[in-house]
Amino acid sequence: MVTPAVPEIIEDEDLFSAIDARTEALQGIRELGPPDIVYLVKQSSKGNGKQTGVYHHVTGVDASSSASLAAYVNTLIYNSADRTHRVVSGLYCCYNAFSNLDMRVEVKIPGSVESYSVDEKGDRRVASESLWLETFLCGILRAYSYADDGSGDTIKKIVGVRRFNPITNTETEHKFLDAAEQLFFNGRQLGSDPEIQVPNLVCNHLTAGLLKYIKTTGRYTSGINLFEKIRTKDVEVSSLLAQVLIAGDEEVQAVRLMHDALQEVPMDYALLDCQAAFCQGKGEGELALECAKRGVTAAPSEFGTWARLAEVYVSVEQWDLALLTLNSCPMFTYQDKDSPRMPEPSRILLPLLPESLLDEIDEGQPKQGEPYDEVHASLRKLQAATYQGTFLKAYNILTEIAKAIGWDQLLRTRSQVFVMEEEYRTERQTAIASKPSSSRNASTVGLSGTPNGANVGASKINGDDSEENREEGDSEASSGPAQTNGEAETRMRAAEKSMHKPEPTIASELVTSGNEDPNPSHPGYSQFQNKRLCERWLDSLFMGLYEDLRIYTIWRTEMAQYRQQQIQYKKSATEWELLGELAERLHHFNEAIEAYHQCLAIRFSPQAMKGILKLCEREGDTRGMLGALIRLICWQYRWYSEFSPELLYTVRKLIEEEGAVKVRSIVQATNLPQPVLDLTHQYCQLCATFRSSGSEG
Template identity: 75%
Template structure:
């Protein structure tokens, strides 16, 4: 494939500061480590000229030996855009997350190659073959884990990162799988995704990387062979094997495997979750429900089991139980991927290859020194856009409920299952000895499937007492929208489809619930009898984080409603509704977050009319993929691939997966023909053809012809 250009972050005065900063950061690394660092020392061709330090980051380079890393450094010695300097030495740093060592290869040009490793204290150690095997595997996992999904978000986080495909043929795949097999049961040392609290043999960065690779490339047979061998050593690997079988359309074999494995380990939550997910996909809600409950019982401290149970309740439209389950989810602080912390550089050079130039991408982009887009303060403060990990998953579940039943019905369901602040204070005022309403907890209620102690109470329809308490809780006029705009949910409380804007009433701001800390303060007893608080004897205390999610959702809906109302007014008056490109991008993301697909598409299109945005293009592509529009999807892919090359990324697993699925559905010949018929420069089309060629190399379905 075409090699991306080489960015240069320049150290004019203190050469080696970047390497020192990397060494100092080693004790703080907790994940797979930062991208590899390549530091070069350049010298002017003129006699007596001083030396300059330049560096960049890279992922996907073969790190199986010191020779392969030295070979990469040698490719940088000739730079056609800089003929006035020569490279006199280079240092390649690659992190080994298994042993917590930084593997380093120092190259003198011309001259010697020296390899060693640096530990967390900064001391040198000998680099052995075993350490190089670990480093090779970490490098492949980092390339997949730290890749960009096409939206550009990852690329924009760290400046000057070259991203390569770590596995370009079946021979390299064999080496990758062989290393993974040898180190598989050490994988938990690498940590895990933020949704997993305790890494184990089947839930860690190694297994996540393997599954992502298999799904991206469609190499299901290779994956099945790998996990079959590992399963003979540990039956828990069956959950990974079953997932690969299901992805590879081997459903009968997967179901048999799940059944047999659960006979051996009936309380393996990964197996139960896999089976529950399969039943969900087949519309068997009752079966999925029982499996999800067993999963929670097997792993009550894991977020994923509770999230699965909440998903099942949402699918079954049991909204109150979905909220109770969501309230029981153990939430974890999000830990971002390890990223380099570099000193301020003297200069930064970001060259552009002629092969990645596309006028459509470059036109309208702000030039250096020009002011950034103005973004209204209300759009900048949308907290939901920053969510990651467990909070992102929980918020997406809450938005699903809101999109299904509407904001008003969501608030009504919330007041049925949680103790509201107003009613609690009112009850305390009339009670001689205030006590906590119930000793039951939301976990047991969610598992039993009886939200208010009555088996028939579901879908937000509580007991008469609960209904009475909800009617008594007032909503201040100050808490309604000042603009008088209406609720932005797609459906009303009765479940009937309505237009986006309802002008008959305004959208209520969520009334706060009572905090558990407040109830338990002073001399109050958390284990009191129900009779002290008859109005909410079966209600639960809402967690503060979930209460905050309601406020964040309200703010999302409020801004969305104002936008749609203003748009409607401007159209009625036949006036142009103006926003900056950044604002349209945020509005598109907002609409997509709230499950308003057409409105998101409209906002993203408006953004692209002003200038190219990878995030907007990626959002549009997702919607075309859902509609099965091959030509439009490919048009988006061509532009996204070109933008990725523009910013030194030759490989994005998500974009490769999209092309592979198109080839699987339409055939390689048709896909290539559609790409070639696009009215764009040939050098741009060739970049997409390289992705298609990868599918041929891996013998993907649809490439036989």
Template identity: 75%
Template sequence: MVLPAVPEIYEEEDVFTAVDARTDALQNLRELGPPDLVYLVKQSKTNPTRQTGVYHHVTGIDASSSASLAAYVNTLTYSPVDKQNKVISGVYCCYNAFSHLDMRVEVKIPGSLESYCIDERGDKRVATDALWLETFLCAVLRSYTYADDGTGDAIKKIVGVRRFNPVTNTEMEHKFLEAAERLFFMGRQLSSEPETQVPNTVANHLTSGLLKYIHTTGRYASGINLFEKLRTKDVEVSSLLARVLISADEEVQAVRLMHDALQDVPMDYALLDCQAAFCLSKGEGELALECAKRSVTAAPSEFSTWARLAEVYVALEQWDLALLTLNSCPMFTYQDKDIPRMPPPSRVLLPILAESALDEIDEGQPKQGDPHDFVHPSLRKLHATGYQGTFLKAYELLTKIAAAIGWDQLLKIRSDVFVMEEEYRVERQQTTKPSHSHNASTVALHPPASPNTATASDDGDTGADHSDRPNGTENGIGNLEPTEASTIEKPEHTVASETVKSGNEDPDPSHGDYAQFQNKRLCERWLDNLFMVLYEDLRIYTIWRSEMAQSRHQSLDYKKTATEWEILGELAERLHHFDEAIEAYRQCLSIRFSPKAMRGILKLYEKQGDTRGMLNALIRLIAWQYRWYSEFSPDLLLLVRKLIEEEGAVKVRSIVQATNLPQPVLDLTHQYCQICATFRSTGSDV
């Protein structure tokens, strides 16, 4: 198997500056830590006094001992592109997120090896076996959690990262799962996905990584065995076991497990959420609704429970309750993955191995020093492209509602359930007597029944008092006049929550419609912003489609740069216009190769069940990933495994081999097929 090329980032003036920068950054790490840093010191063969520092990052290396890390450093001593220098020493740095230590191995070539760890203050400590066990597990989790999904977004974020598959055989799997079992109940120390506010036993980076590994490789029996053992120690693990059983098509056993476990822990929100998701997947919306409501009651401060309830209401087409539930979601500040903060390098060398060279991928790519693609300012300022975490999930739900009922109907329902600014002003003027009842959010908990306005508090689901939320999000008032595009484009002032007194004042008896106003909620400012971002997305999308139609009518070419087509494809996909997204992605690929556009085309082939089309796209994506030093992407491996399950390994290999592309490029895809054979995936028996 050919390994990816080695990127080299040079420090020609100050040696070890990158290592010092990593040490300084240790105290700011909050997640699993950055990729491993490998730093080499090279000495000129002609001038022994001249030394140069060279480094790159890497994931997926076996970090179970100092010997395995030193072995990786030794593989770098010979460079096919640098004949003028020789490596005289190397440092391998690997972060232990459990103990917040940076494990380091210093290698002298030839000669000695020293291993130690650096704490957040920069002090040296002794590296023990227990610390190496933690480090090994963190290294595997980083490989899966921080891997690229095939679009190239993760690869482009950090320059020069080699990505390897950390679990290549069943022996390594046993080692990984054994470490996970021993350290499982320490998992909450590793933080969690951005949608989880407080990491717990079943929601943290350890459980996320385990589930992703099991789902990617299809090693369900190993996962079931692991969680069965852990469940004997803590019944809460039942939710993880149930999810694996459902994925393994053991649904009857999963339903029985969830039922039995809820007898012991009736308010386990993870179990209730798993039940809701399962019922929803079976089209049982009413059953899912009851489970989702109980889940919200069990964990009212978690975003995931509210988001699931909103998803159920969307499935039931109860749009008003879906909006009210979405408005009640507690939103968390997005914590990005830890990335290395390095000083500016002297130069960067990004070599290409002949095995990954493919003219189709390289042609048309901008050369160094070339100007970037022109992108129209209106496309650059689409804020939805930058959403992450809870805001991304909330926006996805909002766009799903808009796609189902249309923008006009969405605004109508919005004005029915939320207080509009003009309404607030009118009521403000007409209220006269202050009283000591509830504030506006509390009034929403138990409003009088109204035939005109549906309220979620009747079901006890979306009426959470905002003051009870740990994140303390502010309430705003809907500041858009729904029919005025100009005000949506540039919103007026939003009334701050401190000035809102509508719930603290008695209604004017002369105002007959006040009961309806009293039943309305205050729209959270973040949701108000989502409406405006959605409006901008829809506006740009409509302009694009109108211009396209006009160009076709006049038999003119509609020209955009590759980057603009990529952005338009993302926009259409975000708004659930799948066919238009594919059209834009194809236009992008006609100009030059784009992993994001090819990933979009891959979704089309997957939807159509086109095996040959999927493999053609996968071959190119795998080659592009390998060209940028990544031999492993869990998402691409999952797609290859699913194809082998459906079509059989012989057919998949035959289609790949029959493709009119260079053999080394085809061999890269065969490596993914070989992983499935190693793990004895369904359909891989030859």
């Protein structure tokens, strides 16, 4: 097994300042904690005996005992590339998110091994066996949580992280599942994904890690056995068991389980959501709709239930209700994963693994000190590219609607269900003229029959489905970003005229801002009886979508005109990558692939190659998928990551569909260096170790 190279972040003067920074940051850790850190003290072999601190981050190392962490430190002692220094001590720090302690193992060379824990105040405590069990489980969950999906986004966030596969055989799997069973009912202490407001028994980082492991490795039987045992203690675990049964192609058993469990816990929103997702996947929109409505009733404060209902409305083509439901989603501020805040190092050494050297990846990469790619301001400022968490999920639903019915029809639907600013002001002036003495507050304008604006989707669920208004509310777009070329500016304006900019809706704060507003029951407001107030965040998403579509339209118009004139359309590699991401956000996959290919023609980009992998997967192109996988796996190894769950899952699914022999043969027939191919063979070997379907032949 080829292990990644060892990055070195060097502190020449202030030894252990990185460890001090980690200790100070313990109070601010919210969830699983940052990656582990390994700190070595090196002493010069020369007479002066000067000491230097060197550290790197790591995930996936066995943290079940002090001995296993000390063993990892020992692998770093002898570095054939550095003959001028010797390691005199090492410190391994691994966070225990259950007990909020930093478990530490200190190795003196030669000499002793000392283990202890540090609490949020920096005080030392004894490291017990129960604490090591918790630390072991946290280490595996972090390895999956901090793993890269193949695009390189996670790798670029933290410098110098070695990522190992925490579970490489069935023996470690049994140990992991046993620890998960023992600590299962403490899982909510770990927090949850940003789309979940309140972590609970079945929605937390522990259950998310378990499901991700089972999906990645295909070890459905092990997952079913685990959740069946835990289900005897709490029936709510049925939703997790049902998900694993469905993924493991035991659908009949899963349906029976969901039916029986809902007899016991009829308002379990996780079970209802699982049922809705299953019906939706089978094309049974009406059945999914009933389940999704009950899910919203069971958990009205959770984003996931509303998002599911919106998705179902999209699938049954009820666009107005989809928009109203989307407007009702409770939105949460995005909380990113815990990441280390380290002091400025003296130097950073990022060595390359010889086995990962590939000319195709090196060529065209900017050298140190060279200027970055020029990127047009309009591409850099696209707000939708920054959406995360609940806002990203909501934006995806909105773009699905736009893709299905078109931008103009989306605006018409928007003006039919939401109170528009212009029409509100017109009606308000009319009402004031006809009844100037009125002083009632108009806080419920547009919310007829609804106690507050945040629950508009619930009124729809209860039967308020009439949509009588037909206001279009379209206006022409403003001019695009200025360009030095007059002809290009003309093209941009012409492209923009084909789109309509969304008119503003009335803000709820304007409706509730003064007592001079007229009575909302006034006849002049009859037009608003079935309209709702649009949330500001949803208005912002509409503007983000408009900007995305505007830039996309300009790009495609320019491309067409350049082709007509047989002129090469030039962009930098970064611009092509951003255009590919833009097209992918808008569900224009062929155009996204075109942009990604243009990017890769200039230089290698993991983001662009991941896009190519997605297209090949959609088209069932096995050779194309493996070609992309080989390069992505190689790039991952180059940046110290031997493990990506997403890439391993893709390899496993390919082996399941095509067979291990065919997959290995296609990989071997690729005209690339053998060490690079061996990196992909290691992923195939992992599937054989876990006896994945198709790996026998």
